[in-house]
Structure formats: C-alpha cells, structure tokens
Amino acid sequence: MQRVFSGIQPSGVPTLGNYLGAMRNWVALQADHECLYCVVDLHAITVWQDPATLRQQTREMAAAIIACGVDPERHIVFHQSAVSAHARLAWIFNCVARLGWLNRMTQFKDKAGKDREAASAGLYVYPNLMAADVLAYHATRVPVGDDQRQHLELANDIAQKFNHDYETTFFPVIEPLIIGEAARVMSLRDGTKKMSKSDPSDQSRINLTDETDVIASKIRRARTDAEPLPSEIAGLEGRAEARNLVGIYSALSGISQAEVLAEYGGQGFAGFKDALAALTVDKLAPIAAEMRRLLADPGHIDRVLFAGAARASAIADPIVAEAQALVGFLPRPQV
Structure with a gap:
C-alpha cells in the first residue's frame, strides 16, 4: 500500500471546516493506504505558544482525530516533537533548500504580515520541516488543499536537489492526493471568509x-x-x-x-x-x-500518542540515519 503522511496543527478545537476539509478524508484513506497522522506541535511553536495551552490543544487535536474515526491501532497517530527524525532531517533540508525558494513561499508572507523582520526564523524555514515530515517516512502521498500545493512542490524540489547533490535516488517523488471535490467551508457570519478557529466570534x-x-x-x-x-x-x-x-x-x-x-x-x-x-x-x-x-482521560491520549510516536520512529529513524550517512555524518557505533 502507498504510505500517506498528513499533519495538523494543534491550534484549538477543530471546526466543521477542519472535519470536512481534512479529517473526514483521513478516515477514508485508512481502507487502502498505510497512514501516519501527526499533530505538528513543532510547527505550532513557529509563533509563540502558551506551554499549558499547547499541551491541552495537542491532546484536543489527537482526540478529534480519533473521534472522527481514525484507528490508532491499525494506523499511526502521534505528535511530531516525540519523533526526533523530523528535526534531524529538517536541519539537513535547511542546508539543501535555497533562500530563493523560501522567498517565494506565499504563506510566510501572509503569516508574517508587514513586519517580516519580527517573524521567527522557524516560521521562515518551516516549509523545510514540512518536507522532512513527509520524506522522513518515504511517504509518497499527501492529502493537500490548494494552500499546501506550493509546499509540496518545494518538498519535491528539496528531494530532487538532495538526490542530485549526493548522487542518489534515495528520496521518492511525493504526489498530491486529491479526494473528490474539496469541501471549502466558510464562516457562518461572513460567507467570503474561511471558517476559522481564530475568528473572534x-x-x-x-x-x-x-x-x-x-x-x-x-x-x-x-x-x-x-x-x-x-x-x-x-x-x-x-x-x-x-x-x-x-x-x-x-x-x-x-x-x-x-x-x-x-x-x-x-x-x-x-x-x-x-x-x-x-x-x-x-x-x-x-x-x-x-x-x-477521550478528553476526560488525558493520560490515555498521551499513551496513544507516545505509542504512535514509537511506531513512527521505527519507520523514520532508519531512513533518516541513511540520509545522514549519505551526507557524510559518522554512523552510530554498533552496540
């Protein structure tokens, strides 16, 4: 089966828009794909987060994924920070990606706003982490909306340049996964704006x-x-x-x-x-x-996430170790 990776930020309780636009599709993919679904808490801290709130929202998002119908026994549900392979590969990709590529990323311009000098370096390079999220698993399918196509193109550019620079075919091509017509859910108070967790109302x-x-x-x-x-x-x-x-x-x-x-x-x-x-x-x-x-027992949610992280690491660690070897890092001594 094709391996699918998708992530979602822990930015509050998901909405109907999140359900129809992404999470419902995640459930459908379980039938004929090997799925890894990640709460991307590393991405979340590209802007400052209250620590207690981040922990709570990470659990809320995990609970939502499971409640919507994703089976954490058959597939893998985990939180990004618990799998070090993401950060290790992201640093390599920071050194592979070109500044010109990142300068063309429209989402950074949107999120940073007019005061770009005050934005975090993490916000600027987070597309490289997104590429690492997928390629650490050699995933070849990613469910995407229109706002993520540019990042997927960048991930393939990074993979292609890595392969060229190190004379290998190690990283595969990632293909966008389109599941029927995307459900774009707008605000109930203003039909011209996307339904959002950040709306004051x-x-x-x-x-x-x-x-x-x-x-x-x-x-x-x-x-x-x-x-x-x-x-x-x-x-x-x-x-x-x-x-x-x-x-x-x-x-x-x-x-x-x-x-x-x-x-x-x-x-x-x-x-x-x-x-x-x-x-x-x-x-x-x-x-x-x-x-x-589920939220009445946060300990259970944590156990599900860390169990998923252990399974995710078992896939990603050998792949990232090989990428590190291709770059020229010393291999870990055999015990």
Missing part, C-alpha cells in the same frame, strides 16, 4: 465539541440573504452565504449541490436551515461525545 464556526443545541442554534442564526434558495447552481452566484450553507449540506449528506437545490430550491431559508441543523447534529454529535469521553 464563536458564532462564525461549528466546533467539533459543540453541544447539539449549540450546533442547531449556530446554523439557524447563520447569515443569509432575503431571497429564496435558487433551483440551480448558477443562482448561487454572488450569494456567498447561500452557497456556503448549500455546500455544507452537500458535503455532509454526500449528495451534489445540484441535488440539494432540486429539493430545496424556491424555498426560504428557515426550513432549509432546520434540515441542515438536523443533518449537522446527526453527523457531529457522535464525534463531540467521543471527544469529550
């Missing part, structure tokens, strides 16, 4: 730990316009909030947006929101309940 998002009545209330209070739902997709043009709610219904139900509009087109939003609220509760309530159960 909790009403803008549905958290995976929300109680059922909170989920239903957020859906019913979601921003819409005065016109009824259209009967065809073309009628969603210029109606960001309507498009968002129809897209959420489509993603959760597994039917096309055209089919959603065939059923609800011509109706006002009240009835549609009731149906969407019921559907969302049906899909997310079991996840929320399982997350609460």
